[in-house]
Amino acid sequence: MTYKNGTNKFTLSQKIVLLITFVIVASLLPASLLIAHRVSGVVDERISVNAVSITTLLSHSPAVIRSLTYETDINNTNETLNNVVNMAAKSCKASIIILDRNKNIRVFHNPTSIDGFEDEARQIVAEQGLSTNLNWYDTSVFNEKAVGVIRDDRNTVVGYIVAGVSPKMIQDLTVESVLLIFLASLFGLFVGIGGAVFLARHVKATLFGLEPEDIATLLQERNALLNSVKEGVVAINKDAEITLINTESEFLFAQAGIPNPHTLLGKPLETVMNGLTLDTVLKEGRATLDMPVQVGSVLFIATLVPLFDNGHIGGAIITFRKKTELEELANQLTGVRNYADALRAQTHEFMNKMHVIMGLIDMKAYDELKQFTMEIANNRQAEAAYVVTRLKDITLAGFILGKISRARELDIEFSLTDESELTTEFIRPTVQELILIIGNLIENAFDVLRDHPSERIVNLSILTFDNEIMVMVEDSGPGIPENKLETIFEKGYSSKGPRRGIGLFLIKQTVTHLKGTIEVESTVGEGTTFTIRLPIVRTVKTS
Template structure:
């Protein structure tokens, strides 16, 4: 067994299939040989028994045994020779009551005692078959008593077939069978080799231990990825559900066993069945599972040109939004630092030049302008905004406005209080996208002016961002919040889409007022409690 275990899958399969084929083939061969041999000897015994009966009951033989000389004797000899030739037996021998031969095919042996020692029962009137070695060799012999007309036993007849002749007859029958079974065995071994090669090919030449290791590695990978992964077979039944997918589905209220169930029962809103049927992938699609929103990618599983299943990867939209918000916040912080660095570097160059040229009056006036502008911007932000993250965002936007020669004004009434981390990130996403879009809108206009207004009244935060850009065409207004829609080229159309998702999460709303050539105004309404209480009203 250790030899089998230490060999490759190919050798093990060949050996196992061979071991499965050889015993029944060999057993069939031995069984058929046994029954053919048994049948051959039974037929031989039947033949000698019939010939012995025919001889013992023949009047010619009875009369000839009683009159050893004369015509009856000659007729008996002719009859026995003819019967021997016709029946195919080796010999017919007649003996008297003393066991001496009355007739023998070899005339010189007539008168001598029969050889073999098995004639005793026949002289006592019994009929039987015996195996013994006579003058011709080992043979199967039938003994039968001979009676005269008055019923007195006058001797016995012995009819025999040589055992080697029976064996030759049996061999002539079993030899083709031997060749047939040998051929069957060879074909079985060839089929075992072909089957082993086929299985090896199906398994891509991998050994069982390699397959087991790959399965363990696959399960480990599926359990560690942060995305949910489900896969279905061609019958629309789930065959793969990793730990993250099960966690998301359970949180969405899905109960019971997952594997093996139709995907429509587990995820009623799924499109995996359509992907399986159409064979076309879908990327970055939102999906609602019992009220839980996920972002999913779906793709068919194609093997050798045939679609055999479909797979979906997905993540909870709440996590994705939080990640996007963090990334937006970091991007804004970096933008603020870059803008500040660039702005102050330019101003330092101006100050350095004024100093070198000893233009002290102009330097004093320039510094007054810088300090006064910053004091106004900073004081305006401090008056209206208490949250440091939002204040940092606004300062970065003022710096960027200076850099791009855009006039940015901040107005409004009421104070934005300290926000929760979730509320701050959400407001960064909303305000950052609106101001950035305003910057893009005024980039190609002569008048570059942006008004940012923040109002806090009756528990509602109202933000208005108005620009003097070219406005939005009327036919584009219904599409601006759709994911991927943009008139600015490929790879855009995400900002307003993320803004709308964030507003939905905060129970907020947005209004758009735009006229071609006159600019655009966005007004956002958000319950203040959603920003200060971690997203819980």
């Protein structure tokens, strides 16, 4: 089954990808910008804290204090201080200057290449060196520099230390951090787009490649289709719970006495259609055809077909109709078949006679032609008059005349008995029901006699009494064994091969429906007689 895709500008997959991408960008972009803006301040704060830590550590170092206190020779103290300051500068990646109490530079390490660091350090010491506390100053003034005062055991100032980082290093760290943030955001964006594409494909696969507009159209078409059929349709899931009911199902359930059938969704199927064997469908995955099921006061014929989802049984569809409707339909079809057989026999007989007439004309045997046509007319008129005077219903009379022609075609002696009589002053049984019963009895007799070696005779009697109609069909066939008399009306039973055994079954159903009776008398080697009695429902005469 194929479906026409939607004609929108964007498909469902594209809409999903675009929407998720927009949400990710709308989430990541402001967050990334805020974080990037904050990173600059955080870097400045961390470098400032790092500079303060260096000055604090070195201002309290015993080696630094001892060198500045007892080694007054600048040239002799440089090596001692260099070892300490070099280690600190390497570990903290900072530029460091140590001055003695006279503001002479004792150690100068500038690995971060701060321009004018020496002069700036002297300026900071000159302005703030007399303070008794460790100081950290505003970056706009001291450019991320920290100053520490070095004191001896007597709390005497013996020197100063200044530590800092070059603005270029701060800028590089800030750019690196911001770049990492944007790379992480970009990676998150690509991951999100990849997830969106995967989700879109999964959704499309779940929807069988259909667009939402296609699904809406199919849903409307499905509802229209389900509500237009004249069969009840019920869908169940794998737990045998009702998931769908069409309008005809609600109507049939209401006829069967089920209250509020529109509220059955979600309920177990057995609460409505108890007696259905669901294991064959839901466990074995095999369809069940023409299963009788009693619902309330009505007998239905149901067909169960499994539903598969990716190879697994996901539920089932149950279609059903009232058994009486199916029987009436079968009766009508059988009646049509009998009409067709009668017309075919008459056509065949007519063509044979036409061939004789054409042959006589070709031979210019006009006297013989006249005699032949008169015999045909007289015989046909006599047959028609004989049947019509006994059977007042013209449809049934025409049907019997057709069977007479078919009997001649099969070389069977078929006759309507002289005592036969049928009036039309009743409404039940209908002529269609009578044709079904009589036609199947006659055809059954014809089939029995088709290959019968001895005489082949079928007699039909139709008698009307005060309260009933009696139909009797006698044949001179081989007869039916006594042990078979109970099974001849079963569906499918036939001695004539497969796909037979329907005629007598339909007769039995129709007679039972009309509250009539069937009697069968048979003697092996002599023949069989079927006698059917049907009660009459007469018309009401009006004066």
